[in-house]
Amino acid sequence: MKLLEQLIQSAKQAPSRIVVCEADDPRILQAAYDAHHQGIAKMILVGDKTRIEDTATQLQINLSDLGLEDPQLSSKADILCEALVKQRAHKGMTEDKARTALLDPLCFASMLVHCNYADGSVAGAVYSTADVVRSALQIIGKSPDADLVSSFFLMLLNQPHHPVQKGVIFSDCGLVINPSEEELAAIAIAATQSANILLQTEPRVAMLSFSTAGSANHPAVTKVTRAAQRVKAALPHLAIDEDVQFDAAIIPTIAAKKIKNSSVNGAANVFIFPNLEAGNIGYKIAERLGGAVAIGPLLQGLAKPANDLSRGCSTQDIFYVITVTSLQAQNRTDL
Known part of the structure; x- marks a missing residue:
């Protein structure tokens, strides 16, 4: 897979900060760990800290140099809350509603991207495509130069x-x-x-x-x-x-x-x-039937990268999507 090797090498040239919000899933955590330690992306894990640590123990993974954000414990919660209220006030978002919404790891991860704590996100091993796309559209938003996502x-x-x-x-x-x-x-x-x-x-x-x-x-x-x-x-x-x-x-x-x-x-x-x-x-x-390798579904037309996964995805599938997301973040034209 020469192209995959080229993409991996390109991602390593300037690894982006990629957040995953299903980090207690063994497939996600293993792929995030592999991507981080191969220098493809600087990974940020979002979710319940205890559950993520338990999964890491099962996989014999050391989390010490990966970023970890528990929505219930994060020091960024106030900043993200204020930003979410500002962004969604026209839809009736209040501070109380924002704090509740941010307890959802998917919303929290999308807000990390929106507030530039991360360059892109990957989700969908547990969340549905509808949930992933809705969060991306509502929080990250469409690119100004794109007619649709x-x-x-x-x-x-x-x-x-x-x-x-x-x-x-x-x-x-x-x-x-x-x-x-x-x-x-x-x-x-x-x-x-x-x-x-x-x-x-x-x-x-x-x-x-x-x-x-x-x-x-x-x-x-x-x-x-x-x-x-x-x-x-x-x-x-x-x-x-x-x-x-x-x-x-x-x-x-x-x-x-x-x-x-x-x-x-x-x-x-x-x-x-x-x-x-x-x-x-x-x-x-x-x-x-044809034996092609399918990486995706990947989203295009967003202000910042946010990609979906199939709920039947493998660790390797997730690793490839993280690689693509890192490259998409590298190649943003609005920086």
Whole structure:
């Protein structure tokens, strides 16, 4: 997995402060410990201090050089409370409500990011995706230059049977259910930024459809082509194919037969699915039948990185998401 090795080495160049709020879960704690001691991130653990210490004892982990914040004991509670009231006052947040909310480790961790005590967060091994995304949106917030928050998977094609050996971006596979053409364009633009950070090569975008270069006439195809045209207007130098089937997006010989004047030429590394149904099915087929490694779901379009996990994730999965989150924090453009 050459790309993974490159990402790990890149993260080590300037490790970010990453907070996890499910640190009493053995998978989370082991991954956080590994990331911290390999120099990929400076880890902050949030949760009940006694329970985290008990888990560390079971795993034979020394917590002495990791940051640990217990929401019930933290010296930062007053500062976070004041900041939460200020941020959510328009939604009826009071001091009493804020103190109660901050007892939730997920809220506490998100506020650490909001108040710059951490550069990014990772959660979802225990919390649901809905909870993780809601906290990220309400507390960390959308980036000023993003039209919406969406998700992507970093897919690693590294099996002998894969037609190419590389990393690619699949988006959106986890959040926006039925994007409009404007939202689909925003997803594609955000995915190109994710590709710039993680693929370490120029993004080449395929706007996926059941049609290639106008071979079918249907409103679903029109949405994809119009979204692609919006992306072209925003990023005129980007290599992008409008409506394109997956085979023509990834196999040069098929692209040569199906598309005249392609700028991608069957070498796409960013695949934009027309809706969540297609994206979610597509990444699971690639992972479960195709043998690709799927890292994510990862969020794009937030003011600061906050990434979700599958509740069935492994320690290795979490380690990879921490690595990506550290890189996203390194590459923030508003610093």
